[in-house]
Amino acid sequence: MTRALQRLSIALALLFIAVGLTFGYWSLIRRSWLVGRDDNPRLVLAEQRIQRGTIFDRNGGILAESTRDPGSGLYTRQFPHPEVASVVGYYSLRYGVGGIEAAFDDLLRGNYQVTVGERLARVFLHKTQVGGDIRLTLDLSAQQTAMALLDGYAGAVIVLSVPEGDVLALVSSPSFDPAALDANWEDLAGDPTAPLLNRSTQGLYQPGTILQSVLLAAGLNSACLSLEDSISPVLTSQVNGLLLPCAASSDGVETLAAAYTAACPAPFVEAVQAIGELQLLAALRDFGLLAPPEFILPSESSGQVTSVPDLALGQSDLMVTPLQMALVAAAFADHGQIPPLRLVSATRQAGGSWETHRPSGFPRGAVSRAAADAVAGLMAQAVNNGSARQAAIPGYAVAGHSGIAITGQDGTYNGWFIGFLRVSEDRSIAVAVLVENTIQTGLAASIGGQVLQAAAAVYP
């Protein structure tokens, strides 16, 4: 019996050791694999324990913040202004992050370099991980005005301050409510109007006659064109059997300058031939239309252009985003200089002080000052009595140009407007407006003018 007891003891001891080793196997060796599993409910819980940072607009208005439930101690994300969704984006435990919430996720979560003491306190004392805050260049009231003006339309509006390049408003419509994202995700993702797409930065559109400013500036810059060039009497064009009309009355249009202010397409076909391919492509590159701009939010570009002659009507393989066109508008506002973009004006780590962010990149010369100013002068005329007269604001010096583009095969039209408003001698506000599926040439210009007026009120 003693021998059996001894053997039994050894067997039990081995089994207990096996159990101890298996505990070690799961809790040490397989730990990271298990803890990182998608179905680990602790991941969501750990995320909800983070006091995520606040996103402010340029005046300190709260655009997104995390509030603590006193009972559970967990944080939930609040989005008091759904109008800023195109910029702020979303934060969802199920669908991840988008917009600024994604671009600055590490800062907002507090994932930056912390002291050893802080890290130990987080791991061993479950100290709440507090994230950093972000101040945007966005102006909430300008954003809300732009959003309200686009209500009912699909389109985009971007407002930039010149020469700083601060994004005052960036709107994509239709949009979504980030606070109700989890509940509506299926509908949003399946919606044919694509509310989750940021049309401002990622929507690629045919420029149509809005490209005329770039073409004209390129021609003036290289002295291949002159404003007094006379033109042939045919003013409108046909694209795939669809009419591409002038944006304003074509009465008395006899020079290239007049064709530009009325945004008539046909005269530019001849003009582009005069400029020449290489200079045209160089101009497109200099205006930043061949590459996505340096920007915090994901941005698109159609890339290289192969069918240069078709550029005259803006109906080629060159596609542009509203953001790119806003930079074109800014170039004319700033005498040929494209400002670098800035969306985040400052950030601060938890408990730290605000650190100002510089714009991404440097001002770039797009075109000579003389050529830019000449086109800008015509833009002022276009607002006075040309293609963009709906953008006029009493008491303000608004310049602009509106155009029309035919989209794809289905024969619908998009309306464009680019323009700027001089706030003072050396400061302006630039805007680009795109409205999908409209033949009304004045709609985009009208929205652009009202947005400029709203922005001028907050950006004196």
Place this chain on the structure above:
Amino acid sequence: MHTNSLVSTNNKRERVLLILAALFVALIRIALTLARHLPWYSLWPLLVWGACALLLHIGLTWLLPLRDPIILPVVMLMAGWGIVLTARLAPAFSTRQPIWLVVAALASLAIARLSPGLRILRRYRYSWLIAGIILLAATLIFGVNPSGGANAPRLWLGFGFIYFQPSEILKLLMVIFMASYLADKRDILSVKPLRVWKITLPTPQYIAPLLLMWGFCMILLIWQRDLGTASLFFIIFLGMLYVATNQTGYLLVGLVLLMLSGLAGYFLFDVVRLRVDAWLNPWPEASGRAFQIVQSLLAIASGGLFGQGIGQGSPTYIPVVHSDFVLAAIAEEWGLMGAVGVIASLAILIFRGLRIAAKNVDQPFKSLLAAGISLSLGIQSLLIAGGVLKLIPLTGVTFPFISYGGSSLLSGFVMIGLLWRLSDPATNRRIDQPIFSEPSLEFTP
């Protein structure tokens, strides 16, 4: 060594270890109060625990001065941990568990008062076992499940607000019965008339009564679908048979039988198939049928080496964590260190029990009883630990002294009371004997 000094060393050892256990239990209970922002009056179970520890220490010092001094501190450590865990994992039950501890402590003291020969257990072994079987059979008719649930097994008997699980007591009575039976018949059972190839098998007629009693228990348990307890009974039965006869043949036959019944169970019972499938590969069904075991492993992994801290992990994601999965909860909040600590505590207890068995080899009944109790506690904890760790399929038995459950705590303390009784062979102090005429303490090494 002189008897008196041995007694005082013994008591001092127990006292010092008990104070260490008390410090640990108080520390984790106060930490839980702070971490979960509980009111201070919720610390009252600590006082109950302390009173039980004091009562048992004083009572045992008087009743059994030569008892094993390690067992009480280890058991109280685990019982205290269990009370803290019940408050942590199932606050609704946090009042019941300390009350059950008082009942269990008193029961263990009553057992410790039995005569050294434990004649009352041996003489009426069939009556005891039959009484246990009748109780178990009663659950077939009157059985309830306190947690409710339409398809939940009804393993409990309800008396007002008290629920009792007869299989816990039957397990103890089985061990007593087998110790007594095997002590009488072990010489006969050890004869080797049947030889199949190189393996010796026992004579059928001698093993028949034992197989009959065991089979009766098994049928009842399977009828109840309490398969964890059924497999526990079978392994205890095999182990005790092996200790009594020293015949590996029994073990081999038994293990083959276990495999066969496992296979049969796999095809006969949905619950067995589910658990075996979830054990073999839980990952594809992590959100469905294997939810419990995957959540258990996630809890263990999230504990790491040092744990998340008391009250600061999320073990309650595991369904019924407070009874079957306390080990996973300990691993999450106390880490690998806590889990190994619990396993080591239980291992210490079992090896003390086996040591008592080894010291009593000249009295087969006592030796077999101590071995059977140790085996019962050891196999039960290995079954549930292996299940929680995905080493073996889940069996749904409780972890002794730590899992929530009054019947389990009570039967555990009765077993411990028997171990105390067996570890002090000489002292015989009955309540009907006047204190002043106490018999001399004769110590036989």
